[in-house]
Amino acid sequence: MFDRWSWIMAWRDSRGSRRRLLLFLSSMVLGVAALVAINSFGESLEAAVNEQAKTLLGADLSFESDFPFDDSTEVVIDSLGGLQSRRISFGSMAYFPRTGSTRLASVRANEPGYPYYGAVETNPPEAADTYLQGRNALVDGALMNEFGVVVGDSVQIGSINYRVAGELLKTPRESAAMMLFSPRVYIPLAELDTSLTGFGSRVEYEVYFKFDDNRDVEAMMEVLAPQLRARDVGSDTVGEEQRRWGERVGNLYRFLGLVGFIALLLGGLGVASAVHVYVKQRLETVAVLRCVGATSRRTFWIYLIQSMLMGVTGATIGSMLGMGVQLLLPRVVGDFLPVEVDFAVSWTAVAIGFGVGVGVTLLFSLLPLLSVRRVSPLRAIRSAYEAEQSRDVWRWVLYGALGVALMVFAVFQAPDPTIGIGYMGGVAVVFGMLALVAKGLTVAARRFFPSGWPYVWRQGLANLYRPNNQTLLLMLALGLGTFLIVTLLLVERSLLEQFDVASDGQRPDQIMFDIQPNQVEGVTQILEAQDLPLIDQSPIVTMRIKEIHGQTLAELREDSTYHVNWAHNREYRSSYRSYLTEAETLLDGGFVGTVDPSTEVVPVSIERDLAYNELHVDIGDTLVWDVQGVDMTTVISSIREVDWQRMQTNFFFIFPNGVLEQAPQMHVFMTQTGNDEKMAALQEALVQQFPNVSTVSLSLVLAVFDEIFSRVSFVIRFMALFSILTGLIVLAGAVLVSRFQRIEESVLLKTLGASRKQVLRIMIIEYLFLGVFATITGVVLAYAASWSLAEFVFQTPLVTAPIIFLLALVIVTGLTIIIGLLNSRGIYARPPLEVLRAEV
Amino acid sequence: MPPVYIDMAETNILDVQQLTKTYQSGSRSLTVLDHVTFSISEGETVAIVGPSGSGKTTLLGLCAGLDTPSEGSVRLHGIDLGPLTEDERAVVRNEEVGFVFQTFQLIPTLTALENVMVPAELRGERGVSGRAKALLEQVGLGDRMHHYPKQLSGGEQQRVALARAFINQPRILFADEPTGNLDDETGATIEGLLFDLNRTAGTTLVVVTHDLSLAEKTGRILRLRGGRVVEDRQVEPTLRAVG
Incomplete structure (x- = not known):
């Protein structure tokens, strides 16, 4: 060419x-x-x-349901043949008697066989098989480390004690990050305390299949899946799992x-x-x-x-x-x-x-x-x-x-393309703003030039707008790096802060759930005995929507103009009470606290986003509920805004007192223990007397969140590091480029009698101005971006954290000056003759 | 590039007609050259003299096709430079013109030898180093061919520039204050080399200078004042003090 x-x-x-x-x-x-x-x-x-x-699923096919499989599903399972292995998963308190520690865990009660592909990795390795022979358990390695539990200790799940046979290292379908949310405990299905899977508990029933006849599972499930869905049974094939991952x-x-x-x-x-x-x-x-x-x-x-x-x-x-x-x-x-x-x-x-x-x-x-x-x-x-x-x-x-x-x-x-376009738009705005500030800076430095300042300050400031200045580039390189890091820090702090705020004062820090009606009195007595306040008590009744706008869900599904989504299909956990909590604000209609038990159309209150964005209902619309086999007609009488960030039980629907008292239900209690000792004492008492009752502590949520966020932010920081290092290289390059100009200038100044100190100070002042302005711009933009993220994405107040601003100012400006001076070293040593002979 | 018509019957190497150059500075216009007309025959040596701001360098730039006139025309070896694009003029310069500048204008990243070779290499010629070396030997730099400009004195740099100017055997050589940046002794050496090379190659020479003694060594002097030719005279052969 x-x-x-x-x-x-x-x-x-x-x-x-x-x-x-x-x-x-x-x-x-x-x-x-x-x-x-x-x-x-x-x-x-x-x-x-x-x-x-195949190891992602651990099998060729799986079925899952929130309820025990009904007879017709069992017929389907039988007819499929192959190797089958059942599993029941649920949340429960794991209690370690030797150390006296308790923690909410995800319990998996397994039958032998699963996983058919891949392996459960344990320490010792043989524990992956041997735990199924008797009352043994495999416990998440992180949980064992946290509580100082060793192989051979016992763990109590429900009312049964299991010997810890091994440390659980890796399991199919679950990444290490998932384990953080809820540590796993594997026990044999045959040794399960069945009282833990009783009414009110969130239990998942699973069956895994392995077929040796090379059948086309995907094609088979195309026929079977709709039938299973009608029975609220979900299914997963290797192909689906592969696509999802x-x-x-x-x-x-x-x-x-x-x-x-x-x-x-x-x-x-x-x-x-x-x-x-x-x-x-x-x-x-x-x-x-x-x-x-x-x-x-x-x-x-x-x-x-x-x-x-x-x-x-x-x-x-x-x-x-x-x-x-x-x-x-x-x-x-x-x-x-x-x-x-x-x-x-x-x-x-x-x-x-x-x-x-x-x-x-x-x-x-x-x-x-x-x-x-x-x-x-x-x-x-x-x-x-x-x-x-x-x-x-x-x-x-x-x-x-x-x-x-x-x-x-x-x-x-x-x-996806929208994210790409949005991202480019955001980047363009940040670049544009930094360029605009750089331009404004050069114009302002020239227009409002402080002629009364000492010479070295004037000279340093004038370098910002003189020909061939590097103001724009340095502003972009420094400003962008500062912007990225400060945004990350501010968002991280804001997200963590909301939990800190939630733990202040008289707010609850312990949630106890799955409390059966006959356990309410006993749990209350435990709280009283330990001198702990019962801050909130909410009954929970599970129910499903049956009709909406006068049409059944089945009819709505067939209506192509109507979009049936998760909000129509989910199982609701609703409560009833006569008052609104601090987390709730009435937006529209009138809140009805109590009705007569004979009321035929019950007035209920709905959460705003669910009403407007998901179910598309408003005041006066009727909904028919299936409350565990009993139909109940309701009318929306009020719409509430709910602050979901609050550490308390919040609900999409609130029913008035008077109609749900007789329905099967469970209770959620909230209290404030204030410190780890009281928390441990409460959890131990509960797990001893009411093993089915689970507790979650705010400090645990905070710790888990902190851990997850630190891992996520490590990934982001790792990638941001490339940008920051590039910014530093660009900065060094820009300084080097201006070095050739500076040599000529510095030598001339020297020839005219400037001291080494004066020449150095001129350079320091120039980089000081650049560093300070770039940092301020980067930080201001970071605050704007963090506010947008906090407000619109995370819906939490932005933490201003002035210390971040100050640190950024000192570190970035310091770094700019150091790199500037390192690159400019030797300038002063140039003999004036070089310049006078134009041989620079 | 479109074919360039050359009138072979032409005997003038340079023909300047009514040449005017006006610069616009805001709302003011400044006429630097005002309807200048003259011709230079092949082989002639001409000095353009005049005080600072009289338009000497502007005239040289226009004659060499470095710039375009506001009015009038320049024919270089029969080629009307007016209608040509800048790139077409560049080709004409490469074929017909050699330059010597006051500030030497060697390319700092090239050795003396490479600097000399550039115009010939631009024509696609290969194996030009022999010719370039011979020229450098001729100007007395046989032992400094591989030095960079920075490693040469001012006089040596101007000698390299002279060698570069003659590498393509140009029909016309434009020299802009060739001794202006040199001391008297070095300047005299350069003058001598310039006229020697010119005589040997039979090149037309146009020198812009302040230096009247240098001007007197040429065959003809054009004196400019205020953008006009105020004097155009032949120098008596007996008065010439060729170096």
Whole structure:
């Protein structure tokens, strides 16, 4: 494509600048590395999910139901044949008598056989099989560590004590992160305390199948699944599980890709800025070449070839680094994965990363390179000559191409196009705001120049707007890095803060649920004996919607104009009382607290979002409920707003006193223990007397949330690290670029009598201004973004945390000054003669 | 590039007609050259002299096709530069013109030898290093061919520039204050080399200078003042003090 001379000249012209070019291209390296690592890892992950598809389910097929399978379902199960293994899963308190510790656990009562594919990994390994022979249990390793439980100890689930046969390390269908939410305890199904699966408990009944006859399970389930759904029985095949996990892991690595994308974008800007300065320094050369007969195209090619080689080198180094980083990723996101991921280089990912790296370098280089085409040969005889610059249509074409390319890339990389477009929009706003502030800063520094300030301050400030200043680039690099980190910290703090706030004062910190009506008195006595307040007591009645708007759900399902969703199908846990709690605000209608038991149409209160967004009902609409076999007609009399963040029991529907008292129900109690000792005493008393009663403590929720968030934020920080390091490289590059200008200036100042201290102070002041303004802008934008996230996504108040602002200010500004000074070292040592002889 | 018509019957290497250059500075317009007309025959040596701001460098730029006139025309070896694009003019420069600048204008990243080779390489010629080395030997830099401009003195740099100017055997050489940045002794050496090379190659030479002694060494002096040619005279051969 390019002629021989252009290649030769590109090589010759790069002499003396190759080290600098290397630094410029290094700003692309990390972006490409992030892209290659994530996409390559994503491919390995997808391959792992596909290869280990059967181990994801552990069987060829499974059925699940919230109720014991009815007779007709049992007939279907029988008819399917193959190997079958049952399991019952439920939440229950696990009590460790030796240590006296209790914790709500997810109990899995298993029959031998399952998992048919993959394995339950335990320590010792043989425990995975032996625990099924007798009253043994496998306990989540993290839980054992937390409580100091060892193999051979006992654990009480319900009223039965099991010997801890082993530590549970890995199970099919469950990632390490899932275990955090609720630690697992495996026990033999034959040894289950059946009182734990009684009324009111949330129990899941499962059956797993393994077929040796190579039958087409997917085709079989296409016929069977609708019949099972009609009986509220869910099913899962290997294919479904594989698709579900495929989608999840796809979303995971695409999300990481978007975080890494920022690094690429920053790197691109770094390249653009470096090329801009590089080209400026080459204008005389270009003019001479034009004089001696080089056409504009051929001179343009010289620098295009250099940019291309820079892109190819950067993308190659980035791709290699990316392959290395890929090795780290399984450790970073391993907790969220259900499968083991082997390291395999994805050449497609390498090709994409390489192509994107070269493409981004070229696109970002082309913008400053366009000016090479317009260098007049007259510059060779008049160095101050500036050609009249008419509008360059190619510049706008390039801006368009750059915008489209970035948008296409973001959409391609995002889990869905809307996120990609939204993400690019957000990035554009942040970049735009930072650029705007940079522009405003240079204008303001010039317009409101403090002429009364001491000389070094004036000189430092003037550096912000003088020709060839690096204000815009440094503002972008520093501001963006600050923005990313501060946003992350603020969101993290805000989310954790809501739990801290919830634990203040007289708010409840213990929830006890699954309390049967005949246990209410006993639990109350325990609380009184331990001098604990009963802050709230709510009865819970389970029910399902039968009719809505005068039509049955079956009729609505057949109506193609009506959308039946989860809110129609779910089992509601409603309560009844005569008052609204602090977490509830009446929005519309009148709240009815008590009615006569003979009331035929019962007035109920509904939560706002459920009413308007899911069920599409309003005041006066009627709903018929199936309250455990008894129909009950209700009318919506009021609409409430519910603060779901409150640590208390909240309900979608509140019934008045008077109609549900006789329905089968259970109770939820809330109390405040205030400290861990009282909490432990309460839990121990409850588990001894009422083993079916489960308790959740706020401190546990907080600890789990903290743990989950720290793991999630570690992943995000890991990816953000690429952007921050790129920002630092761009910063170093920008400082280096301005170094050549500074040398001339500093030496001149020195010749005129400036002391070393004065020259240094001028530089420090310039970087101080840049650091401070970039940090302030980044932090302000971070507050805006965090507020939006807190308000609209997490619906929690934003924590202002001024300490984060102060830390960012000190660290970022300090870093800017240090990098600035490190790169400027030696400037003062230059002899004045060099400049006077124009040999800098 | 469209074919360029060359009138082979033309004997003038440079034909300037009513050349005017006006610069716009805001609402003001500044006429730097005002209807300048002259011709230069092949092989002639001409000095353009005049005070600062008289339009000497602008005239040189227009004659060499580095810039476009506001009015009038320039024919270089029979080629009307007016209708040509900048790239087409670049090709003409490469084929017909050599340059020597006051500030040497060597490419800092190229060695002396490479600097000399550039114009020939631009034409796609290969194996030009022999010719370039010979020229460098001729200007007395046989032992400094692989030095970069930064490693050469001002006089040495201008010698490299001279060698570069002659590598393509141009029909016309434009020199802009070739000794302006040099001390007297070095300047005299460069002058001598310039005229020697010019004589050997039979090139037309146009020198823009402040230096009247240099101007007197040419065959003809064009004096500019206020953008106009106020004097166009032949220099008596007996008065020429060719270096």
